[in-house]
Amino acid sequence: MVAQGISTPFGDDHAENKGTRGEELAGQFMGFGGWLKNWRQSAGITQAPVARALGMGVRTYRNVEKGATPPRFTKAQCDALADVLQLDKSERHALLLYNIGTTLDDDPLVGASPELRRALRLLIDRQMPSPTYLTDRNWNVLAYNQAMAEWWPWVMEPQANLMRWALTNPEARTQYHDWDKHAMAYVRLLKFAQATHKDNAELAELIADVRRNSDVDRIWRTEADMEADRDGHVFRMIIPALGWETVEVVSHVLYPASMPHCRFVVITWVEAESSDDEIDALGGRRNAWAAPAQHPTGQAEADAARRRAANALTARLVVDSADEAAALAGPGGVPLPALSELLGPQCQLTLSPENHSVVWAVREAPEEWGITQLGAGAVVDRIQPANIDPQARAELKVLLRASLPASDREALSRLQDQLPQADLRAALLREISESLQEGEDLAQ
Numbered sequence: 001m002v003a004q005g006i007s008t009p010f011g012d013d014h015a016e017n018k019g020t021r022g023e024e025l026a027g028q029f030m031g032f033g034g035w036l037k038n039w040r041q042s043a044g045i046t047q048a049p050v051a052r053a054l055g056m057g058v059r060t061y062r063n064v065e066k067g068a069t070p071p072r073f074t075k076a077q078c079d080a081l082a083d084v085l086q087l088d089k090s091e092r093h094a095l096l097l098y099n100i101g102t103t104l105d106d107d108p109l110v111g112a113s114p115e116l117r118r119a120l121r122l123l124i125d126r127q128m129p130s131p132t133y134l135t136d137r138n139w140n141v142l143a144y145n146q147a148m149a150e151w152w153p154w155v156m157e158p159q160a161n162l163m164r165w166a167l168t169n170p171e172a173r174t175q176y177h178d179w180d181k182h183a184m185a186y187v188r189l190l191k192f193a194q195a196t197h198k199d200n201a202e203l204a205e206l207i208a209d210v211r212r213n214s215d216v217d218r219i220w221r222t223e224a225d226m227e228a229d230r231d232g233h234v235f236r237m238i239i240p241a242l243g244w245e246t247v248e249v250v251s252h253v254l255y256p257a258s259m260p261h262c263r264f265v266v267i268t269w270v271e272a273e274s275s276d277d278e279i280d281a282l283g284g285r286r287n288a289w290a291a292p293a294q295h296p297t298g299q300a301e302a303d304a305a306r307r308r309a310a311n312a313l314t315a316r317l318v319v320d321s322a323d324e325a326a327a328l329a330g331p332g333g334v335p336l337p338a339l340s341e342l343l344g345p346q347c348q349l350t351l352s353p354e355n356h357s358v359v360w361a362v363r364e365a366p367e368e369w370g371i372t373q374l375g376a377g378a379v380v381d382r383i384q385p386a387n388i389d390p391q392a393r394a395e396l397k398v399l400l401r402a403s404l405p406a407s408d409r410e411a412l413s414r415l416q417d418q419l420p421q422a423d424l425r426a427a428l429l430r431e432i433s434e435s436l437q438e439g440e441d442l443a444q
Contacts, residue, residue, distance in 0.1 A: 036064065050084055120143060125145050131147040134263070137263075138163075138203050148267075150374065163186060168216065183219050230253060232252065234270075250270060318364075318370055319361075320368070325361035325369045330352050334351040336399070339379070342387050346362055348360075380399050380400060
């Protein structure tokens with residue numbers, strides 16, 4: 001016996017072709033069929049347009065609503081059904097989860113409201129001092145915090161993309177310990193993305209771009225495995241911002257519920273308690289990656305100072321206009337138009353002589369300029385020598401001067417200390433380059 005007055009999540013059945021009271025109550029508890037009936041009634045449409053959207057007859061669809069077990073709907077059918085029934089985001093996720101076993105939504109605009117972007121940016125900033133960034137499904141960098149910009153300045157460049165940087169930029173080969181292993185891991189990620197998002201034209205273009213690199217193409221042709229993410233992966237990197245120190249870091253990959261196609265990545269760094277080269281900082285096997293460098297006496301204090309500097313970084317700002325960004329450099333701010341143009345059409349650099357820093361502004365969206373403040377020397381490192389014209393050269397000199405003490409006398413003293421070391425380093429690097437070109441063994 002069925003109790004009277006039962007309240008169900010699907011309500012009473014007022015659809016066409018209503019059967020007996022028993023069939024009506026049974027339909028209310030038929031799971032997926034009940035979902036469809038409730039969604040259709042909420043949309044105020046009959047069964048015929050829903051059946052057409054699914055590519056089936058009305059009678060077949062009617063049986064589905066009554067509780068018949070149909071084959072799982074395809075992704076295309078789910079999309080068509082969501083559109084005709086005007087489903088909201090949560091209902092779309094339920095539909096996808098039931099039919100194709102995933103809650104990932106292929107619409108890159110889902111959840112991309114200004115309010116959500118601001119909320120995620122706030123969360124990213126609150127991860128300080130851990131470098132943190134957000135990418136879309138194709139690894140385009142959408143947001144990052146100050147620590148990320150300080151450790152890996154490439155994220156500030158227009159159209160920054162993790163895969164392009166990691167697989168094709170010479171910087172990455174310098175900073176990753178055992179780059180080949182990292183390249184293999186990234187190729188596995190790309191292959192997984194290719195297998196699960198075959199119609200993604202931007203992903204196809206990204207894969208074609210990175211495969212133009214001969215080393216990446218070789219790995220692509222020989223690597224058969226796939227990988228969904230690198231969550232929890234422990235690896236070593238050389239960090240220029242920390243004085244080219246080697247640190248062991250862990251990547252933590254999260255997926256925001258409102259933007260499930262995006263990756264929210266937090267990088268933490270740890271120190272191993274064991275000196276065993278086979279054990280990483282979390283106690284796992286290090287895959288025989290390179291051993292850490294041995295520091296001379298006194299280096300530990302310098303390392304600690306660099307870490308304190310990294311921890312003291314402040315959160316990024318977001319302003320409404322380029323003029324407002326430039327104003328952050330103070331009343332004596334110096335525009336750097338030539339260097340800004342070199343770094344991309346969406347960049348604006350302004351020197352703050354008072355703070356010996358540069359306000360690096362990137363236009364991230366209409367009326368949204370993300371601000372990162374870097375030391376003048378860090379900006380100089382981002383400029384490719386081949387691109388320097390006379391105006392850019394003059395601006396670089398202004399930047400380098402700003403990185404020195406304000407007093408001319410103290411600046412000259414600093415230069416007298418630094419220039420011999422810089423000249424020696426440059427000379428040795430040229431000699432190493434010549435030796436490598438001639439195939440000489442530097443160890444002999």
